[in-house]
Amino acid sequence: MVLAKSKNAVGLGNSLMNDRFGKGKGADRKKVTTAGIQRINHATGETYVTNERKEASWVKMRSVTEQAALDEFLSTAELAGTDFTAEKMNNVKIIHTDQKNPYLLSAAEERAAVGKQKAHKDRLTVPRRPKWDSTTTPEELDRMERDSLLEWRRGLAELQESNDLLMTPFERNLEVWRQLWRVIERSDLVVQIVDARNPLLFRSEDLENYIKDVDERKNNLLLVNKADMLTKEQRQSWADYFAEAGIAYKFFSAHLAKEWNEIRDLDEEDISGRPKALTVNLASKTKDMDLVDDEECEDEEEEDSSEEEEADVETDSEDESTRILSVDELEALFLDHAPEYHDSTPDNPRKTQIGLVGYPNVGKSSTINALIGAKKVSVSSTPGKTKHFQTIHLSDKVLLCDCPGLVFPNFATTKAELVCNGILPIDQLREFTGPAGLVARRIPRAFLEALYGMKIITRPLEEGGTGVPTADEMLTAYAKARGFTRTGQGQPDESRAARYILKDYVNGKLLFCQPPPVDIDPLEFNRELYDEGHLPEKRRLALAAMESSISDQHSVANSDMISLQEGPKSKQLDGAFFAQGQGNSAHLRMPFNHKYSEQGTASGKQLSGRKQKTMAALEKDIDPNDVKLLTSKKHFKHGKKGNGKRRANYFVD
Numbered sequence: 001m002v003l004a005k006s007k008n009a010v011g012l013g014n015s016l017m018n019d020r021f022g023k024g025k026g027a028d029r030k031k032v033t034t035a036g037i038q039r040i041n042h043a044t045g046e047t048y049v050t051n052e053r054k055e056a057s058w059v060k061m062r063s064v065t066e067q068a069a070l071d072e073f074l075s076t077a078e079l080a081g082t083d084f085t086a087e088k089m090n091n092v093k094i095i096h097t098d099q100k101n102p103y104l105l106s107a108a109e110e111r112a113a114v115g116k117q118k119a120h121k122d123r124l125t126v127p128r129r130p131k132w133d134s135t136t137t138p139e140e141l142d143r144m145e146r147d148s149l150l151e152w153r154r155g156l157a158e159l160q161e162s163n164d165l166l167m168t169p170f171e172r173n174l175e176v177w178r179q180l181w182r183v184i185e186r187s188d189l190v191v192q193i194v195d196a197r198n199p200l201l202f203r204s205e206d207l208e209n210y211i212k213d214v215d216e217r218k219n220n221l222l223l224v225n226k227a228d229m230l231t232k233e234q235r236q237s238w239a240d241y242f243a244e245a246g247i248a249y250k251f252f253s254a255h256l257a258k259e260w261n262e263i264r265d266l267d268e269e270d271i272s273g274r275p276k277a278l279t280v281n282l283a284s285k286t287k288d289m290d291l292v293d294d295e296e297c298e299d300e301e302e303e304d305s306s307e308e309e310e311a312d313v314e315t316d317s318e319d320e321s322t323r324i325l326s327v328d329e330l331e332a333l334f335l336d337h338a339p340e341y342h343d344s345t346p347d348n349p350r351k352t353q354i355g356l357v358g359y360p361n362v363g364k365s366s367t368i369n370a371l372i373g374a375k376k377v378s379v380s381s382t383p384g385k386t387k388h389f390q391t392i393h394l395s396d397k398v399l400l401c402d403c404p405g406l407v408f409p410n411f412a413t414t415k416a417e418l419v420c421n422g423i424l425p426i427d428q429l430r431e432f433t434g435p436a437g438l439v440a441r442r443i444p445r446a447f448l449e450a451l452y453g454m455k456i457i458t459r460p461l462e463e464g465g466t467g468v469p470t471a472d473e474m475l476t477a478y479a480k481a482r483g484f485t486r487t488g489q490g491q492p493d494e495s496r497a498a499r500y501i502l503k504d505y506v507n508g509k510l511l512f513c514q515p516p517p518v519d520i521d522p523l524e525f526n527r528e529l530y531d532e533g534h535l536p537e538k539r540r541l542a543l544a545a546m547e548s549s550i551s552d553q554h555s556v557a558n559s560d561m562i563s564l565q566e567g568p569k570s571k572q573l574d575g576a577f578f579a580q581g582q583g584n585s586a587h588l589r590m591p592f593n594h595k596y597s598e599q600g601t602a603s604g605k606q607l608s609g610r611k612q613k614t615m616a617a618l619e620k621d622i623d624p625n626d627v628k629l630l631t632s633k634k635h636f637k638h639g640k641k642g643n644g645k646r647r648a649n650y651f652v653d
């Protein structure tokens with residue numbers, strides 16, 4: 001074999017090329033470069049010119065083991081001795097494999113995975129505490145517990161491996177399971193707290209069986225927390241599903257409960273300095289308060305009081321099945337489970353014991369804080385903060401047992417899904433394109449662009465794009481908008497971008513809720529969340545005004561969701577949105593804010609003006625008195641046509 005001494009001395013290859021292009025390299029090849037190579041289409045007899053390939057001649061002789069799709073196609077055509085012409089690019093459909101994220105499943109793959117999971121559902125168990133009696137020594141019990149856990153772990157490992165199933169990173173530490181066993185043994189009612197965005201992923205069905213195994217008289221409750229993130233229709237879908245499946249459930253929002261507590265406290269303090277005029281109507285869950293003591297606001301008050309009456313009427317008619325419970329109702333529900341079977345004497349009263357269990361980060365601490373009405377348990381968004389079960393005396397009748405957050409065995413379709421649900425920690429993530437791809441699929445592009453002040457450049461449909469951004473496209477746009485670059489290379493730092501975006505997704509800033517498993521299209525299920533109907537009234541009116549002055553220039557894209565993303569309305573929305581300010585504060589000015597939309601209220605009704613302003617102020621850490629200054633009618637009177645004050649009001653409102 002002749003070893004190449006230089007690219008011009010490749011032995012046989014070199015001589016072949018000399019044959020083809022001739023020896024007078026300089027003149028001939030220059031001619032070829034400028035004029036291109038003339039070829040004949042053997043089928044039609046036409047001549048045509050192709051550009052000369054830029055590589056040096058020796059490159060053609062290189063051994064090729066891997067080729068990009070287009071190169072492979074061209075070289076196969078060349079090998080087959082065929083020619084082809086492409087009159088215009090739109091006659092050629094190039095399918096880019098990079099549009100398919102290898103870490104995500106296609107719809108068909110997902111259906112197959114779910115089918116397989118259903119077949120093995122019964123094997124998703126929680127470990128049982130071995131039976132023991134007064135004759136069992138602590139050492140024996142310890143040994144039995146260890147053996148039992150080991151056996152359980154073996155079973156799950158076998159299930160996972162022999163069926164190629166992906167599972168949640170379930171708890172393997174015996175100490176944590178021991179905490180759970182204790183909580184179950186002492187509780188009259190075990191409340192499984194789950195995240196409303198994906199209740200079934202966080203629910204352990206077998207835990208409910210185990211509780212009944214321990215004592216038939218113990219009760220189960222599925223507390224669907226973070227229900228403020230669901231629309232009423234979404235709650236209804238889930239309510240129907242739970243009712244059909246015979247699951248005892250209630251919707252709750254520790255977040256809203258905390259806000260109600262704060263409003264109640266404010267009302268009690270009577271920050272306006274006036275005599276306390278309003279009552280807290282706990283029964284109707286509509287917390288009242290009065291912040292505006294401006295004498296000139298009488299007409300507004302009249303308006304508001306009629307709104308409040310309406311609110312009460314609507315609250316009464318709210319469907320029991322979808323209502324978000326108040327803390328008082330939740331406590332009342334706990335009391336309903338008072339154990340009749342325990343000897344409770346006036347001298348020795350036994351409290352109703354309520355066990356609170358759930359995955360890390362589903363909001364156990366927040367629920368307890370809301371229940372006790374003060375921040376006595378530390379709350380964090382880092383999973384796994386609560387390490388040992390604690391007992392909290394909620395009242396002289398109710399004792400709460402807070403179990404450490406623990407991951408139950410459950411099936412998952414992809415790791416990306418686990419990351420997006422906050423089950424796998426983002427900070428330890430190495431592969432981020434899977435979860436980022438899910439975000440890009442699920443959150444409307446216009447919303448991402450508006451929220452982050454970025455423009456996502458996607459591959460055009462005619463060039464093989466799908467209309468939905470890929471993970472890379474979204475992450476590059478974010479990294480560029482934030483100036484995140486990789487050290488030394490100056491390239492966009494997608495990994496850092498992914499961490500920020502995924503945290504926003506996990507925290508619910510980028511909101512997506514899983515539908516019940518009853519053949520509902522997930523994008524359709526979430527459409528209302530990004531619907532303009534959820535925009536605050538003033539914003540909607542401003543949009544409508546803008547919209548009327550714009551002719552519809554955009555053709556309908558390949559799905560309604562996409563047309564929602566790319567329509568002129570969205571573009572105007574973004575424009576208006578960012579005309580008002582950039583930077584981090586953009587996070588506060590979302591195109592919609594679920595907290596102030598229909599689902600953000602227990603009554604399912606938009607809060608009336610003053611309540612909403614107060615809520616907004618509390619949410620944004622603004623003194624509610626400042627809201628009064630910004631929203632008082634006095635200011636509006638002089639600035640109805642868009643002066644600075646009105647704009648400020650627009651932000652807070």
Ligand SMILES: Nc1nc2c(ncn2[C@@H]2O[C@H](COP(=O)(O)OP(=O)(O)OP(=O)(O)O)[C@@H](O)[C@H]2O)c(=O)[nH]1
Pocket residue numbers: 225226227228229252253254255256358359360361362363364365366367378379380381382383384385386404405508
């Ligand atoms: N929107 C919304 N967010 C909530 C709600 N409840 C909790 N959160 C948020 O969810 C995150 C986790 O809440 P925690 O109360 O610390 O969760 P936990 O289950 O006690 O977590 P561990 O201590 O790890 O077991 C925090 O960022 C809370 O602000 C809710 O009802 N609505």
